[in-house]
Amino acid sequence: MARMTPDDRREAIIAATLAVMQRQGIAATTVRDVAAELGASSGLIHHYMASMDELIAEAFGRAAGADLLATRALVEQGQDPLEQLRFFFDSYTRADGDSGMQLWLDAWAEAARRPELRQISQLLNQEWQQLICGIIDGGVRAGVMNCADPAAAAWRILSLLDGLHLQEVAHGDSVTGHQVTKWSRHGAEIELGLDPGTLTNSSQGNRLARA
Amino acid sequence: MARMTPDDRREAIIAATLAVMQRQGIAATTVRDVAAELGASSGLIHHYMASMDELIAEAFGRAAGADLLATRALVEQGQDPLEQLRFFFDSYTRADGDSGMQLWLDAWAEAARRPELRQISQLLNQEWQQLICGIIDGGVRAGVMNCADPAAAAWRILSLLDGLHLQEVAHGDSVTGHQVTKWSRHGAEIELGLDPGTLTNSSQGNRLARA
DNA sequence: GGGCTTATTGGACATTTGCGCAATAGCCTC
DNA sequence: GAGGCTATTGCGCAAATGTCCAATAAGCCC
Structure with a gap:
């Protein structure tokens, strides 16, 4: 394997870990699988990551955080709260079309036993809720939505999803x-x-792309 | 270990498996742990269970099935659909006060990798949905509920929960x-x-018991 | 009590896992 | 081009896991 700078190599390892995690789930991700995905030796992973736990937490946070950022960016392009909410659903439902949702299932189950994973998982879920809450706040202000408790409604919408x-x-x-x-x-x-x-x-364009 | 009848032994194995599962999670449950919990040898487990997958599916199905039966029995005691729905929520929210919900998180995550577990998990979820659906059907017939698609509404209520x-x-x-x-x-x-x-x-009596 | 059935044992076996380490090789500096 | 720093290798090790199996012994019928 070609020699890389530590920063680049670290990113490459995380990317490879992510690919394996999305394919096999967190629990079934092994150092050797990541090494194979990367096309490198297994020893190299341990040269950059102190433990398997660190590797998994890092990769999951990166992946889930990227999904959140992508959805948030799309939502911000919405011209009004209703369009923002439509964009939210478009982005969210597309995000786990590629089975990224299995990652979340693993994370929720493992959260009870992996403190680092629980922390990042909880934080990201709260940010998802705040994203929805912000849209609702805007909708209520604009008079196009009716909601007595936006924070609770946001949790309900997210939980239903x-x-x-x-x-x-x-x-x-x-x-x-x-x-x-x-x-x-x-x-x-x-x-x-x-x-x-x-x-x-109003989101037929996106839905056609998924069919 | 004292010799037992096959039926009793099978039950004892399932009970021991359940205890380990609740303590360590489904993914971390091993044959040796179950044997230690049971106070018997590991070979005995395989004398009764063809595979680890079967053992886990059986134990999970037993635990989750009991919760379903208990809730269903309580619901059937409701005099009208509204009371039945209240009883449903009372029973369901109490059922996972004792962390039985963590088992479900494990099951959903592990379903992707354990076919037998997925089957029982899917079946039980469908029965939960049908339980709700039946209540809604009754409520619509009695004119106390308004619902265009009870099956879909039942999935939404269950998924939100x-x-x-x-x-x-x-x-x-x-x-x-x-x-x-x-x-x-x-x-x-x-x-x-x-x-x-x-x-x-109208469920203050039950809720007081939880406070 | 003898003999048969079978519950139960305890370890062997192959595989997989995370991790460590001495050897190798690529890149930069001089 | 020489030398040094370190990214990278590839194997080895110990522990854990699911599964299997020959040996043992406990209960039951005659």
């Missing part, structure tokens, strides 16, 4: 991806007093 | 148990066109 995704990822055909998309938006509509279809109809 | 519980169990103080109780019922109320507080107020 996660709960539905969970069924899709863990069980395959109990709940389909299409139903996750439809039902999570429906939940947000009734939560915020929106007309049925407000969140569904 | 699971998603909120998930935050509570995985992250501790992001979402509190009290908020899970309050918010999940609120979600069901707006989902089924019920007046706010319909599901909250």
Whole structure:
């Protein structure tokens, strides 16, 4: 393997770890798999990471953080709160189309036993909730949404989304991806007093790309 | 170890497996741990269980199935659909006070890698959904609930509940148990066109027992 | 009590895992 | 081009894991 600067190599290791984690899940990610993905030796990973735990926490934080940033960036391009909410759903449902959701399942389960992982997982979930909460705040101010408790509503919208995704990822055909998309938006509509279809109809461009 | 009848021994193995699973998590449960918990040899476990996968699936199914039966029995004692729904929430939110929810997190994460576990997990989730769906059907027939698609509404109510519980169990103080109780019922109320507080107020007797 | 069935043992075996270490080789400086 | 720093290698090691199996012994029927 070509010699690289420590910073570059570290990034490459994290990227390779991420690829393996997304393919096999956190629990089934091994040093040797990462080395193979990287095309390097297993010893090299330990030259940069003190332990497997550090490697996993680092990679998960990077991946989940990137998804959050991407969604946040897309949301900020929305011209009004309703469009922002549509963009949010578009981005969120696309993000785990590529099975990134299995990562979250692993993280939630492992959080109880891995302090470092729990910390980053909790922080990111709170940021997701705040992202939604901000959209709702704007919607209420603009008079296009009706919500007495935006913070609670944001947790409900996020939890419904996660709960539905969970069924899709863990069980395959109990709940389909299409139903996750439809039902999570429906939940947000009734939560915020929106007309049925407000969140569904205007994102056909994106949904076509997924079909 | 004293010789036991196959049925009794099988039950003892499942009980021991469950104890280990609750203490260490599904992913960290090993044959040797179960044998130690049981006070028997590791070979004995394989005399009764074809594989580790079967053992875990069996133990999880037993624990989760018991919770389902208990909730279903309580629901059937409700005199009308509204009371049944209240009983459902009372039972469900109590069931994971004793950290049974962590088992579900483990199961959902492990489902991707353990076929037998996935099957029982999926089946049980579907039965939970059907339990809710039945209540809604009754409520719509009785004219006390308003719902265009009971099956979808049941999935949303269940997913919201699971998603909120998930935050509570995985992250501790992001979402509190009290908020899970309050918010999940609120979600069901707006989902089924019920007046706010319909599901909250009339279960004080049960809620007092938890405080 | 003898003999049969089978529950139970305890370790062997192959595999996989995280991790460490001496040897090697690439890049920079002089 | 020589020398030194260190990125990189590839193997080895100890521990853990699922699975299997021949040996043992406990209960039951005659």
